[in-house]
Amino acid sequence: MRVSFKINGKKVTLDAAPEARLLDVIREDLGLTGTKEGCSKGECGACSVIVDGELVDSCIFPVAQAEGREITTIEGLSPGGKLHPIQKAFINEGAVQCGFCTPGMVLAAKALLDKKSNPSDADIKEALSGNLCRCTGYTKIKSAVKKASQNGERGRTKKR
Amino acid sequence: MTGQSLFINDVQFPDMLYAATVRAPKPHIRIQSIDDSAAKKLPGVKGIYYAKDVPGDNRVPLVFQDYPFLAGNIAKFQGQAVGLVAAEDPATARRAAAMVKIKYKELPAVFDALEAMKKKSPKIYGKDNIFKKFTVKKGDIKKARAEIEVEDTFTVNYQVHAYLETQGAIAVPRDDGGMVVYGSMQCPFYVQDAVAKVLGETYNKVTIIQQTTGGAFGGKEDVPSIVCGHAAMLARLTGRPVKLIYSREEDFQSMSKRHPGWARIKYGATKKGKIVSCKVKYVLDGGAFATLSPIVLWRGTVHASGPYEIDNVIIETYAAATNKVPCGAYRGFGQPQISFANESLIDMLAGKLNMDPSRLREINAIKKGGTTATNQKITESIGLHKTMALAKKSVGWSKKWKKPSLKKGVKKYGIGMASSIYGVGLGAGGQHLAKSGSFVQIEPDGSALIAVGNTEMGQGARTVLSQIAAETLGAPYELVDMMPTDTSRVPDSGPTVASRTTVMSGTSVMNACKVIRARIDEVVRKELKVKGKVLSENGFYKIGNKKAPYAEIIARCWAERVHLSHAGWFRVEGTTFGEKDGQGNPYFVYTWSTMIAEVEVDTETGLVEVLNFVSAHDIGKAVNPREAEGQIQGGGLQGIGYALLENLVIDNGRMMNPNFTGYIIPTIEDSPDIKPIIVEERYPKGPYGAKGLGEPPLICAAPAIANAVYNATGKRIKDLPLIPERVKCA
Numbered sequence: 001m002r003v004s005f006k007i008n009g010k011k012v013t014l015d016a017a018p019e020a021r022l023l024d025v026i027r028e029d030l031g032l033t034g035t036k037e038g039c040s041k042g043e044c045g046a047c048s049v050i051v052d053g054e055l056v057d058s059c060i061f062p063v064a065q066a067e068g069r070e071i072t073t074i075e076g077l078s079p080g081g082k083l084h085p086i087q088k089a090f091i092n093e094g095a096v097q098c099g100f101c102t103p104g105m106v107l108a109a110k111a112l113l114d115k116k117s118n119p120s121d122a123d124i125k126e127a128l129s130g131n132l133c134r135c136t137g138y139t140k141i142k143s144a145v146k147k148a149s150q151n152g153e154r155g156r157t158k159k160r
Numbered sequence: 161m162t163g164q165s166l167f168i169n170d171v172q173f174p175d176m177l178y179a180a181t182v183r184a185p186k187p188h189i190r191i192q193s194i195d196d197s198a199a200k201k202l203p204g205v206k207g208i209y210y211a212k213d214v215p216g217d218n219r220v221p222l223v224f225q226d227y228p229f230l231a232g233n234i235a236k237f238q239g240q241a242v243g244l245v246a247a248e249d250p251a252t253a254r255r256a257a258a259m260v261k262i263k264y265k266e267l268p269a270v271f272d273a274l275e276a277m278k279k280k281s282p283k284i285y286g287k288d289n290i291f292k293k294f295t296v297k298k299g300d301i302k303k304a305r306a307e308i309e310v311e312d313t314f315t316v317n318y319q320v321h322a323y324l325e326t327q328g329a330i331a332v333p334r335d336d337g338g339m340v341v342y343g344s345m346q347c348p349f350y351v352q353d354a355v356a357k358v359l360g361e362t363y364n365k366v367t368i369i370q371q372t373t374g375g376a377f378g379g380k381e382d383v384p385s386i387v388c389g390h391a392a393m394l395a396r397l398t399g400r401p402v403k404l405i406y407s408r409e410e411d412f413q414s415m416s417k418r419h420p421g422w423a424r425i426k427y428g429a430t431k432k433g434k435i436v437s438c439k440v441k442y443v444l445d446g447g448a449f450a451t452l453s454p455i456v457l458w459r460g461t462v463h464a465s466g467p468y469e470i471d472n473v474i475i476e477t478y479a480a481a482t483n484k485v486p487c488g489a490y491r492g493f494g495q496p497q498i499s500f501a502n503e504s505l506i507d508m509l510a511g512k513l514n515m516d517p518s519r520l521r522e523i524n525a526i527k528k529g530g531t532t533a534t535n536q537k538i539t540e541s542i543g544l545h546k547t548m549a550l551a552k553k554s555v556g557w558s559k560k561w562k563k564p565s566l567k568k569g570v571k572k573y574g575i576g577m578a579s580s581i582y583g584v585g586l587g588a589g590g591q592h593l594a595k596s597g598s599f600v601q602i603e604p605d606g607s608a609l610i611a612v613g614n615t616e617m618g619q620g621a622r623t624v625l626s627q628i629a630a631e632t633l634g635a636p637y638e639l640v641d642m643m644p645t646d647t648s649r650v651p652d653s654g655p656t657v658a659s660r661t662t663v664m665s666g667t668s669v670m671n672a673c674k675v676i677r678a679r680i681d682e683v684v685r686k687e688l689k690v691k692g693k694v695l696s697e698n699g700f701y702k703i704g705n706k707k708a709p710y711a712e713i714i715a716r717c718w719a720e721r722v723h724l725s726h727a728g729w730f731r732v733e734g735t736t737f738g739e740k741d742g743q744g745n746p747y748f749v750y751t752w753s754t755m756i757a758e759v760e761v762d763t764e765t766g767l768v769e770v771l772n773f774v775s776a777h778d779i780g781k782a783v784n785p786r787e788a789e790g791q792i793q794g795g796g797l798q799g800i801g802y803a804l805l806e807n808l809v810i811d812n813g814r815m816m817n818p819n820f821t822g823y824i825i826p827t828i829e830d831s832p833d834i835k836p837i838i839v840e841e842r843y844p845k846g847p848y849g850a851k852g853l854g855e856p857p858l859i860c861a862a863p864a865i866a867n868a869v870y871n872a873t874g875k876r877i878k879d880l881p882l883i884p885e886r887v888k889c890a
Binding site: 027032033034035036037038039040041043044046073074075077078081083087090091094096097098099100101102103106124125126128129130131132133134135136137138139140141142 | 798826
């Protein structure tokens with residue numbers, strides 16, 4: 001099956017089995033390994049990507065459903081190597097330890113902030129509730145998302 | 161952060177094959193025959209291999225060496241590796257593995273540690289199913305004059321590490337017959353032992369390289385030896401690179417876990433609350449093979465009576481064999497299980513004495529000059545009382561603690577505390593590993609490289625060691641980094657376990673840097689034409705009010721052929737532990753901790769919400785406070801999960817919930833904002849005063865929660881986890 005979609009702003013067309021997981025197409029066909037596989041069952045969120053503004057578990061998302069849509073992976077957040085304000089906030093707050101959950105977690109934050117620029121603590125918890133992290137205990141992730149929402153798109157981050 | 165870091169499954173090699181594992185279908189079987197003819201015929205299958213194909217020695221080189229890389233005639237737990245498939249793509253490898261038919265006879269099996277220790281149980285290890293036992297005897301328990309006694313039995317279940325990245329390795333054969341293995345791991349030198357053994361190869365032909373590792377917590381301490389050994393074996397037999405990545409389900413089924421435990425404890429005290437005696441019997445369920453059980457048991461034994469000054473102690477401990485997945489290292493390493501028991505019992509003693517449990521702890525907490533259960537005198541670096549005081553103050557304990565009977569309503573508030581003592585490093589039980597090699601060099605442009613055998617796995621070792629080096633060398637921090645842990649390039653610093661890296665490799669690196677710094681200082685004195693002590697500040701070396709920029713001095717050193725590199729070596733001496741009575745000085749220093757949990761219990765549903773969690777630790781010196789906070793919060797939430805949510809069910813040897821659907825780990829919705837409190841009672845022999853922190857943040861979290869739940873409801877639950885069915889009491 002031929003499938004076409006936009007990924008990180010670029011249009012791609014490729015051949016894939018309709019039931020092929022979007023995760024495999026992203027990692028193998030397109031070579032974008034920033035999106036991770038943690039459980040294969042849509043339980044952990046390590047494979048999260050943004051599809052038309054919605055956070056999606058790509059390990060249970062058939063590529064056929066990607067037809068004509070706009071997908072953002074972690075690689076799409078920092079074109080030219082310039083870090084997105086959310087990424088800067090994660091680094092400054094110490095919200096990254098092993099880094100494996102980070103791509104999915106950052107995208108979950110982005111999907112939230114794109115919809116709600118000033119989320120409450122409850123909004124943040126709900127938006128990230130599908131992304132498991134075993135290292136940080138989430139406290140610094142919460143403050144990173146809060147900080148990123150306060151600093152806005154221009155990426156000014158205050159030093160601690 | 162940007163998706164650029166390559167974890168092992170992100171790495172490809174040309175001509176690479178993919179491996180899958182054939183596993184034992186039942187808990188205890190004699191394998192009669194294997195029919196893999198159909199599997200072998202699948203297009204893309206390169207080969208299927210078994211114990212008989214192991215080029216070297218089939219025994220994983222760990223402790224008792226009773227665990228085979230691949231099962232021979234007998235498999236002892238459901239999920240044990242029996243065979244390996246190599247195929248051109250991962251799906252074919254898995255399909256072929258599933259098609260392999262094992263003909264077997266089921267053997268009598270045992271699934272409970274206490275049952276396993278009985279005379280009539282099926283024997284799966286030695287004559288008595290006991291991997292190891294220990295005794296600690298202090299004073300004379302028979303002479304203790306206790307006016308009040310409490311005694312009870314506690315049980316704890318498994319805990320699964322649930323690192324987000326499953327186990328994985330890629331083995332790449334070298335053209336000279338050597339082997340390179342990349343993998344997700346904590347201890348590359350352990351893996352080197354294993355790969356050299358399974359291949360029958362010399363160490364100098366085996367290179368192990370740690371890949372960026374997605375979480376570990378002890379779950380990647382010893383078992384990567386199996387994963388990497390398997391990949392290496394296939395790479396050797398096929399002559400091609402082989403990638404082996406575990407699915408989440410098989411990671412659950414076959415990889416190590418926190419030991420389930422059983423403990424019976426008794427405390428005896430005077431009516432005024434002075435604890436005079438402690439009796440402990442503690443049993444760990446080791447699973448089918450010994451692996452690290454003897455060592456996990458040892459640490460649990462030494463710490464079993466808690467952080468209290470008690471004159472008469474008897475502790476008897478056992479690790480038993482059962483036909484289930486072998487248990488091993490998990491953050492806390494035998495302490496969280498017994499801490500749940502002893503810290504719960506302390507609260508029960510407080511109840512019997514009609515005393516605030518924090519007061520009971522304050523009365524009995526070890527002070528400077530006091531002694532532990534092994535009769536070790538604590539002469540330095542003890543901030544235990546401070547952790548209690550600061551935790552209490554932070555949460556407002558005095559205003560909030562009330563006895564359970566005074567609470568009304570369906571949703572009840574409770575507050576609970578627990579404390580712990582934690583011996584930093586491997587201790588007397590791991591003397592032969594108590595060393596750290598390091599190598600530091602300063603490059604011509606002033607950037608500096610550190611090489612140690614310890615690994616970064618998210619805990620911040622790379623950051624902390626770079627800071628220590630930068631501070632000692634007088635180099636700007638941004639110019640210092642640690643290189644990837646490649647056994648052919650870095651010295652062995654011992655395993656990255658036991659919260660030891662900051663002290664062991666920190667000291668080794670610091671010592672190496674001191675030697676280099678002395679050479680630099682000579683050059684500074686020559687340049688500034690002045691004698692005296694050389695200080696460093698903001699990128700300058702200074703003597704008095706004369707200064708020279710760092711980069712210029714380094715360039716000068718290079719021009720004058722000053723030796724700007726040095727190898728460090730640090731060993732710990734003097735730890736002891738009596739074989740018969742467990743008396744001695746098992747650790748060189750201790751980290752002290754207190755945690756307080758505030759909960760709201762819905763007595764109708766049994767759901768517990770953690771409203772607030774304060775976690776105070778005396779770590780000597782926080783080299784990087786932000787990373788230290790991260791450890792306190794991450795470990796704390798794992799402890800909360802252990803207390804409330806995480807319930808692995810193994811029924812007659814079959815794991816019922818090997819996935820995140822059934823085994824619940826905390827999500828962001830389950831996480832309170834964990835408040836870290838860092839206490840710094842300087843450890844004079846530690847690098848800049850530092851001790852260790854990796855594990856203490858988890859150790860007494862569960863009893864803090866259990867004590868809070870009791871405080872809320874008046875219901876004492878003695879089995880972890882505190883799932884709703886156990887908690888509800890409306």
